[in-house]
Amino acid sequence: MRIASFNINGIKARLPRLLEWLQETRPTVACLQEIKSQDENFPAEEFEKIGYKAIWHGQKSFNGVAILADGVEPVEVQRGLPGDPEDEQARYLEADVNGVRVVCIYLPNGNPQPGPKFDYKLAWMERLRARMGVLWDAEIPTAVVGDYNVIPTDRDVWAVKAMESDALMQPESRDAYMRLLADGWTDAIATHNPRGGVWTYWDYQAGAWPKDHGFRIDHLLLTPELADRLVATGVDKEHRGREKASDHAPVWIEIRDA
Numbered sequence: 001m002r003i004a005s006f007n008i009n010g011i012k013a014r015l016p017r018l019l020e021w022l023q024e025t026r027p028t029v030a031c032l033q034e035i036k037s038q039d040e041n042f043p044a045e046e047f048e049k050i051g052y053k054a055i056w057h058g059q060k061s062f063n064g065v066a067i068l069a070d071g072v073e074p075v076e077v078q079r080g081l082p083g084d085p086e087d088e089q090a091r092y093l094e095a096d097v098n099g100v101r102v103v104c105i106y107l108p109n110g111n112p113q114p115g116p117k118f119d120y121k122l123a124w125m126e127r128l129r130a131r132m133g134v135l136w137d138a139e140i141p142t143a144v145v146g147d148y149n150v151i152p153t154d155r156d157v158w159a160v161k162a163m164e165s166d167a168l169m170q171p172e173s174r175d176a177y178m179r180l181l182a183d184g185w186t187d188a189i190a191t192h193n194p195r196g197g198v199w200t201y202w203d204y205q206a207g208a209w210p211k212d213h214g215f216r217i218d219h220l221l222l223t224p225e226l227a228d229r230l231v232a233t234g235v236d237k238e239h240r241g242r243e244k245a246s247d248h249a250p251v252w253i254e255i256r257d258a
Contacts, residue, residue, distance in 0.1 A: 155196025
C-alpha cells in the first residue's frame, strides 16, 4: 500500500500535472493540500476517469485538502480539526482506506512571525497533537500526512541562515513538532534518511529549484502499527521540475499489508 502526500498549490492550475503524477506512480492513497477550490468546483469526475474516488474539504481561493483512493471510496471520519469551533479554515480531513486511518493536513504557515498568524499556527499544532492523541489511544493504524510547514532540524534545509527568521524554523514550531515524535509517532522520511538532505519544497523565487535550494516540510507520521510495516519512502522530485509544477514534490511511503 502506497500512501502519498502532495501539496498541489492550486488544483485547477495543476490538474494536468496531478493527473500525470497519479497515472505514472499510482499511489493507493493520495492526500492533497492547498487545493484552493470551493467544494462545488472540485474536479472529482477527472479523478474518477482514472479510477480514483475522492473526498474533499474546500475553501474559496485558499487552503483546502482532499483524500483520493485508488478504486475504493475513502470513508470520511472527521472534517476539520476539533478544538476551535470558530476555526473555519479547510486544513484537516480524516478517512479510513483499506484498514488504515489516513489524516490529511495542511498546517498553517505562521508567517509573519511574531504575530497572530504565528499564534494561530502554534495553537493549531496543539489541537493537532490532541487529535493525534485520540487516534493513538484508539490503537488505530494511522498515517498523519501533509504539509506541516515545519522544518524539523537543521539537516532538513539547504541553508540554516536563509530560513532562520521564518516561522517554519522557529524554536516554538520545531518544539511542537518534536512533541509529536516524543508521543511516539514515527517520521517516516527521517527514519529512512537519518542524515537529512531530503527536500520536498523549492520556492519559485531566486532560482531555488535549479540551485536545489530546498527544504523538507512535507511529512508522514505513523503510529507503531504502521511504522512496523514501513518498507520504503521516497520523494518524487522529478515532478517538481516539470512545466507549471507545484512548488512541492510528492512524498510517499509504502507499507506491507497487515
